Amino acid sequence: MRAITTPADRAAGVLLGLACGDAAGVPYEFASAPYDPHRGPEMIGGGLGPYAPGEWSDDTQMALCIARVAATDVPIDSAEGLDAIARGFLEWVREGATDVGTQTRQVLGALREDDGGPGLAERMAAIAAQLHQRTGRTAGNGALMRTAPVALVFVRDPERTARAARAIAELTHADPLAGDSCVLWCEAIRASVVDGAAHHPLALDLLPPERRHAWQALADGSWRDGGPAALAPNGFTVTALYAALHAAEQGRAAADSASSGAEHVSGPAAAQHAETTYREGIAAAVALGDDTDTIAAIAGSLLGAWCGANAIPGEWAGAVHGWPGHDAAGLRELAAAIVG
Numbered sequence: 001m002r003a004i005t006t007p008a009d010r011a012a013g014v015l016l017g018l019a020c021g022d023a024a025g026v027p028y029e030f031a032s033a034p035y036d037p038h039r040g041p042e043m044i045g046g047g048l049g050p051y052a053p054g055e056w057s058d059d060t061q062m063a064l065c066i067a068r069v070a071a072t073d074v075p076i077d078s079a080e081g082l083d084a085i086a087r088g089f090l091e092w093v094r095e096g097a098t099d100v101g102t103q104t105r106q107v108l109g110a111l112r113e114d115d116g117g118p119g120l121a122e123r124m125a126a127i128a129a130q131l132h133q134r135t136g137r138t139a140g141n142g143a144l145m146r147t148a149p150v151a152l153v154f155v156r157d158p159e160r161t162a163r164a165a166r167a168i169a170e171l172t173h174a175d176p177l178a179g180d181s182c183v184l185w186c187e188a189i190r191a192s193v194v195d196g197a198a199h200h201p202l203a204l205d206l207l208p209p210e211r212r213h214a215w216q217a218l219a220d221g222s223w224r225d226g227g228p229a230a231l232a233p234n235g236f237t238v239t240a241l242y243a244a245l246h247a248a249e250q251g252r253a254a255a256d257s258a259s260s261g262a263e264h265v266s267g268p269a270a271a272q273h274a275e276t277t278y279r280e281g282i283a284a285a286v287a288l289g290d291d292t293d294t295i296a297a298i299a300g301s302l303l304g305a306w307c308g309a310n311a312i313p314g315e316w317a318g319a320v321h322g323w324p325g326h327d328a329a330g331l332r333e334l335a336a337a338i339v340g
Ligand SMILES: [Mg+2]
Pocket: 057, 058, 059, 293, 294
């Protein structure tokens, strides 16, 4: 089934879908509050912040550091653009960060005294690479959770999108699995925004040939073999990608079953199908448990690309807000500025 949405609505859906997934998952992060699957996710705040009801967390905050540069004339993959993103991360830590992932905190903390001048992105990536050499464990989900805005920048160019996604991941996450997951997720979003079909993160041809073996379970579908129980804990970027994809697939399946498999291409039935896809996808992400806001944020960015911003439930879009002082209208404007 093809979406009834426009590319502009789907681009807005990426940012709004990310933010609403994040804010809907915040209350249940690491079981901060008990989750009742019969009620579904509710934006009641709390979580690790603690957050106000509807407030998004570090996932959306860091994504907006990227989105704000993407909305300017400076290419995000230029030295100047990468420096601006890196500077945004440092400003976020100083001014707005409500919670910071372990690995991101280690990298950004090492740059506390940095003046933010030219070459900052290289200095940041070098610290991330040293951390990887020292620990061998830098494939957390902290790059994947913020990658979605990258998909909106070079919408006609998959290769350039992939290079940008990896470069921005490597600012804090040197493990190639982190970069891979950002490449795969961004391509699914990019393609969905462009043509309105529900693309899955399967573009392994955008990874270097020597990296593709790491994603064999994605290519052959065997990542589903363990069922939902294998998708938590999900702090590892590979598990996080699978968990978010599971959630998106569950949302789609719930909408298909509610519409009796009928092919709706327009009208209220199509709008209902899109809203059910988004809502049930976020519910499936939160139901997995563990890092609920991050998995729902990642899933929400792809679900938003599939369904469009107008499919996001009004009570969520009306409540969502956060650093640096945005609400749903601000996210829509930002998306328009990026793709425009
Ligand atoms: Mg978070």
